[in-house]
Amino acid sequence: MNRKKIVLLCIVACLLLLPLWCSLSFARDPENCLFCHKYRRLRGYDEKGVLHNYYVDAKLHNESIHRDVACVDCHTDIDQVPHKADAKKVDCSKECHIDKWKIMSGGPFSHQEVAENYRTSIHGVKPDDKPEVAQLKPDCKYCHVDDIYELSEEVPSDPVLKRCMNCHKEKGLKDIFIHIYHRFKRKHVRKPLEIVELCSGCHADKDFQNVMGFTGARAEVVETYKETIHYRILQLGGQDTADCTNCHAGGTIHNILPVSDPKSSVNPENRYRTCQAEGCHPGASPRISNIDSHLSKDKDKGIEITIIESAMQGVMWFTLFFLFTLMGMETYGRLRNHDARFFRWLRVPQKFTGKLPAGKHHIDEIPNLHRYVEFNPKGDYPRYSINIVINHFLVGITFTVAVATGLPLYFHNSAISHEVINLVGGINVTRVIHRFNAALFTFNCLYHLIVLLCGTLKRMSSRTFDIRRTQFPLWKDAKDLYFDIRYFLGLEKARPHMEKFMYKQKVHYLAMIWGCSVLTLSGVCLLFPESMVNYLPFPKVSFNLLRLLHADESVLAFLVITLWHLYNVHIAPGRFPLQWAFWNGRITRDHQIEEHYLEYERQVAEGIAECEEDKLAKGGQSNEQ
Amino acid sequence: MSSNEKKSSAEPFIAFIIIIALSALFSAYLTFRLQFERSKEPPEPKTKEMSFQTMRIKEQERKQKHEHFHLVTDDINLEAWADKSTCLICHSPYPHGKNRKAKAIMNLHTEFLTCHACHLKAEHQEKVRFGWVNPTAHKPQGKPYGTSIDVANGLFAETDDHYSKLTPFIQVNGGWKAVTSEEGVEAAKKYMEQGKTYSPEKKKEIEDRLHQGTELKEFIKCSSCHSATSIMNFKELAFDPARINQLVQMEIGGMLTNYDVFYFPQIFEEKFK
Numbered sequence: 001m002n003r004k005k006i007v008l009l010c011i012v013a014c015l016l017l018l019p020l021w022c023s024l025s026f027a028r029d030p031e032n033c034l035f036c037h038k039y040r041r042l043r044g045y046d047e048k049g050v051l052h053n054y055y056v057d058a059k060l061h062n063e064s065i066h067r068d069v070a071c072v073d074c075h076t077d078i079d080q081v082p083h084k085a086d087a088k089k090v091d092c093s094k095e096c097h098i099d100k101w102k103i104m105s106g107g108p109f110s111h112q113e114v115a116e117n118y119r120t121s122i123h124g125v126k127p128d129d130k131p132e133v134a135q136l137k138p139d140c141k142y143c144h145v146d147d148i149y150e151l152s153e154e155v156p157s158d159p160v161l162k163r164c165m166n167c168h169k170e171k172g173l174k175d176i177f178i179h180i181y182h183r184f185k186r187k188h189v190r191k192p193l194e195i196v197e198l199c200s201g202c203h204a205d206k207d208f209q210n211v212m213g214f215t216g217a218r219a220e221v222v223e224t225y226k227e228t229i230h231y232r233i234l235q236l237g238g239q240d241t242a243d244c245t246n247c248h249a250g251g252t253i254h255n256i257l258p259v260s261d262p263k264s265s266v267n268p269e270n271r272y273r274t275c276q277a278e279g280c281h282p283g284a285s286p287r288i289s290n291i292d293s294h295l296s297k298d299k300d301k302g303i304e305i306t307i308i309e310s311a312m313q314g315v316m317w318f319t320l321f322f323l324f325t326l327m328g329m330e331t332y333g334r335l336r337n338h339d340a341r342f343f344r345w346l347r348v349p350q351k352f353t354g355k356l357p358a359g360k361h362h363i364d365e366i367p368n369l370h371r372y373v374e375f376n377p378k379g380d381y382p383r384y385s386i387n388i389v390i391n392h393f394l395v396g397i398t399f400t401v402a403v404a405t406g407l408p409l410y411f412h413n414s415a416i417s418h419e420v421i422n423l424v425g426g427i428n429v430t431r432v433i434h435r436f437n438a439a440l441f442t443f444n445c446l447y448h449l450i451v452l453l454c455g456t457l458k459r460m461s462s463r464t465f466d467i468r469r470t471q472f473p474l475w476k477d478a479k480d481l482y483f484d485i486r487y488f489l490g491l492e493k494a495r496p497h498m499e500k501f502m503y504k505q506k507v508h509y510l511a512m513i514w515g516c517s518v519l520t521l522s523g524v525c526l527l528f529p530e531s532m533v534n535y536l537p538f539p540k541v542s543f544n545l546l547r548l549l550h551a552d553e554s555v556l557a558f559l560v561i562t563l564w565h566l567y568n569v570h571i572a573p574g575r576f577p578l579q580w581a582f583w584n585g586r587i588t589r590d591h592q593i594e595e596h597y598l599e600y601e602r603q604v605a606e607g608i609a610e611c612e613e614d615k616l617a618k619g620g621q622s623n624e625q
Numbered sequence: 626m627s628s629n630e631k632k633s634s635a636e637p638f639i640a641f642i643i644i645i646a647l648s649a650l651f652s653a654y655l656t657f658r659l660q661f662e663r664s665k666e667p668p669e670p671k672t673k674e675m676s677f678q679t680m681r682i683k684e685q686e687r688k689q690k691h692e693h694f695h696l697v698t699d700d701i702n703l704e705a706w707a708d709k710s711t712c713l714i715c716h717s718p719y720p721h722g723k724n725r726k727a728k729a730i731m732n733l734h735t736e737f738l739t740c741h742a743c744h745l746k747a748e749h750q751e752k753v754r755f756g757w758v759n760p761t762a763h764k765p766q767g768k769p770y771g772t773s774i775d776v777a778n779g780l781f782a783e784t785d786d787h788y789s790k791l792t793p794f795i796q797v798n799g800g801w802k803a804v805t806s807e808e809g810v811e812a813a814k815k816y817m818e819q820g821k822t823y824s825p826e827k828k829k830e831i832e833d834r835l836h837q838g839t840e841l842k843e844f845i846k847c848s849s850c851h852s853a854t855s856i857m858n859f860k861e862l863a864f865d866p867a868r869i870n871q872l873v874q875m876e877i878g879g880m881l882t883n884y885d886v887f888y889f890p891q892i893f894e895e896k897f898k
Binding site (some may be wrong): 034036038039040041042043047051052053054055056057058059060061062064085090111131138141142143144145146147148162201313316317318320321324325328329336488489490491555559 | 655685686692721778
C-alpha cells in the first residue's frame with residue numbers, strides 16, 4: 001500500500017468517524033435524534049386529546065446525569081428514522097452502555113436492582129391491582145427527571161480520592177467517587193420541599209384518593225404533615241428536618257412499604273430506628289412510636305386529645321371574652337363617671353367641696369378620693385421591689401423574642417412569617433435564638449420563685465406576712481369584680497376598696513403561672529422528644545397534647561399580652577401612654593387610691609403614705625411633689 | 626326630670642349588652658377564625674393574564690410535568706405571542722393534529738413562524754416576502770433564536786431574542802405590511818368566553834369573520850422553504866451560513882413526504898454492545 005493510499009484511507013476513516021466524534025463531544029447522540037428533538041415545540045395531541053411532548057432540551061441534557069447514555073439505549077424500540085409515532089415507554093431496568101460504569105462493574109449499567117426493589121414496594125404495580133389503581137401508581141419518571149449532574153458542589157480534593165487515584169488512574173473514577181460521596185451527604189438530589197411537593201402530587205389529590213379508596217387519616221397525610229414542626233421548618237427555609245422519604249423510605253429509598261408491613265420503616269416496631277437514623281433523634285427509644293408524627297391541630301387525633309383541645313379552645317374563648325368585657329366596661333365606666341381623661345397628663349384633680357369635721361382621721365370617708373388628689377407622674381408610693389422590676393424586664397424581653405421567633409412557625413403560611421424569619425437570619429438561627437430565649441425565660445421563672453420564697457420567709461419571720469397583700473386569689477376578689485362592674489355601669493357610687501393586687505392582676509398572674517408551666521413543659525417536649533416521651537405518663541395522650549398546647553398557649557399568651565396587658569398599662573383611660581412602675585417600681589397616688597385603696601390604707605398606717613382625707617378635711621387640696 | 630332618670634338607667638344596660646356582644650364576637654373570631662386563617666395555603670402569585678389556549682397549555686404542562694423525563698426550560702415565545710395573535714386565542718400553539726406522522730414536525734414551526742407564514746390568503750401568495758416581528762416591548766440585543774449555530778456544541782446559539790417570529794409581509798398602498806393577525810384578538814376572546822351560548826349560525830358567522838384573512842389550507846410545502854429555491858431569503862433574514870445550509874438541505878421534509886424508512890446502521894450496535 002503506497003503512501004497516497006494510506007493518506008486517502010485515513011481521510012475516509014476520519015470522515016466516516018466525524019459524525020460519531022461530533023456527537024460524542026456534545027451529548028451521546030450518535031443517531032442524531034436531536035436533529036428533530038431539539039425543537040421546543042415538537043409536540044402534538046393524540047386521538048384522546050392528550051398533549052405529548054417530544055422535546056429534549058439538548059443543553060440541559062448535555063449537563064444531565066444521563067448525558068453519556070445514547071438515546072437508543074433507553075428508547076430501545078426505535079431503530080429507524082422517522083420512527084413510528086407510537087414509541088414504547090422506556091423501561092428503566094434495561095441495560096445501558098456507559099463506559100464509566102465499566103470501571104466499576106466491568107459490564108453494562110442497569111437500574112434492574114432498583115426497579116426490582118421498587119416493584120415490591122407499596123408503589124409497585126401488583127398482579128391483583130385493579131386497572132384504575134395500577135394506572136395511578138407512579139412509574140420511575142413520575143419521581144425522576146433527567147437531573148442535572150452537579151459536579152462542582154462536591155470535594156474533588158478529598159484525601160481519600162487521592163489515595164484511590166494512586167492505583168486507579170482510569171478516567172471517570174473521580175466522577176464515580178463523587179457520585180458515591182454525595183450519597184453519603186444527601187439521601188436524594190431533590191430538596192426536601194420538592195420531595196413533599198412530589199408526594200403531594202398524588203397523596204393530596206382528592207381524585208387520586210377516591211380511586212385508591214383512601215379515607216380518614218390516610219386521606220389527610222399531606223395536610224397533617226404540613227402541620228408538623230418538620231414541615232414548618234422546611235417551609236421557612238430549613239433543610240435538615242424530615243421530609244416524606246426520611247421517615248417512609250427507610251434504608252433504600254425505593255422500598256416504601258405500608259405501615260402494617262413489619263419491614264416498613266414506619267411500622268410502630270421499627271419507628272424508633274427510623275427516628276434514630278441519619279442522626280435526627282439519636283436517643284430515640286421504642287416509646288417514641290407513641291408520638292403521632294402526623295399530629296395536627298385541625299384533624300382527628302383521638303377522642304381524648306380532641307376533648308381537651310376543645311376545652312382549651314373554650315378556655316381561650318372565655319378568657320378573651322372575659323378580658324375584652326372588662327376592658328370595655330372599664331373604658332365605658334371610667335369615662336362615664338369622670339374618673340379619668342384618656343391622656344394621663346391631662347388629668348386635673350377635682351376641687352373637693354365637701355365638709356368634714358376637723359381633728360380626726362377621715363380615712364374611708366370620701367368614696368372617690370382619687371378624683372381629688374394630685375400625683376407625681378413618676379410615682380408616689382413604692383409598689384414593686386427591684387427584683388420584680390428585673391423579673392418584669394426579663395419577661396418583656398424573652399416574651400418579645402419568643403413571639404418573634406415562635407409565632408412565624410405557627411403562622412408558617414403567612415408571608416409576614418417568612419419576612420420575620422429572614423430578618424432574624426434564617427430558620428436555623430431562629431431556632432437557636434428561640435431555645436436560648438426559652439432557657440433565659442425559665443431562668444427568670446426560677447429567679448422569680450426564689451424572690452417570692454425569700455420575701456415570704458422574711459415576712460413570716462418578722463410576722464408581717466399578710467396573704468391579702470399577695471397574689472393569692474381570695475373570695476373578696478370575686479366580690480370586687482362584681483362591685484367594680486356595677487360601678488362601671490353606674491350602679492355604685494364608688495369603686496370597691498381593693499387590695500395591693502386587685503382581681504385584674506390576680507387573673508393575669510394566674511394566667512402567667514399556667515402559661516409558663518405549659519410553655520416550659522411543652523417546649524422541653526418539643527426540644528427533647530426522645531427523652532421526654534420516656535418520662536411522661538400516658539405519652540400517647542400527654543405528649544401529643546403538650547405539643548399542641550405549646551402553640552395554643554403561645555397564641556393565647558400573645559393575645560392576652562398584646563390586648564389585655566397593653567390595654568391596662570398603656571391605653572386604658574387615665575393610663576395612657578405609660579406608667580413608670582416598670583422602671584422605678586412606684587405607683588402614682590391617684591392610681592393606688594383608686595384601685596388599691598386597702599394597700600394605701602396600710603401604707604398610711606405604716607407611715608409610708610400620708611392620709612389624703614385628713615389633708616382635704618384640713619382644706620389642703622394639693623400635695624407637695 | 627323623671628324621663629332623664631329613666632334614660633340614664635337604660636344607657637348602662639345598653640352599653641353592657643353591646644360590650645358583651647362585641648367581646649363575644651371578637652373573642653370567637655380570635656379563637657376560631659384565626660385558626661382557619663392560619664391553615665390557609667399562601668396565595669398563588671399573580672400571573673400575567675393569558676389567553677385561554679395559553680393558560681390551557683400551561684395547565685396541561687403543569688399536570689403533565691411527571692410525564693416528561695427530559696428537563697425543559699420555559700417557552701418564552703409562548704407567552705410573548707399569547708395575546709398578540711388572534712389564531713392563538715382559539716387554537717393551541719400545537720395546532721396540527723390531522724397528519725399523525727408529521728403533526729409534531731409541523732407544530733415545531735410555530736416557535737419560529739406566525740400562522741400566516743403558511744396560511745396566507747391566496748391573493749397575497751404570489752407577492753410575499755418574510756421578515757421577523759417581535760410583538761413585545763422588549764428590545765433584544767441578539768439575533769432571533771434559531772438563526773445561529775453554536776460551534777461549541779452544535780446547538781442553537783444562546784440569544785436574548787426568543788420573541789421574534791417570521792411573518793409574511795404583503796404590499797399595501799405601495800409599502801410592505803406585516804401580517805400578524807393581532808386585530809381580531811378581542812373578538813376571539815369574546816367568542817371563546819361566550820361562544821357556547823351562540824347558535825350554530827352565529828358561531829359560523831363569527832368563525833368565518835375571524836378566519837377572513839386566513840387560508841385554512843397551508844399554501845407552502847416543506848420544500849417551499851427547505852430547498853435551494855426557498856421562498857425565504859434566509860441570508861436577508863439574518864441566518865448564519867451554517868444554519869442556512871442546514872435549512873435548505875433538510876431531508877426530513879422529503880422523508881416525511883415519501884416516508885422512506887432509514888434504519889440505523891449496525892455499526893452503532895456493534896460498537897457499543
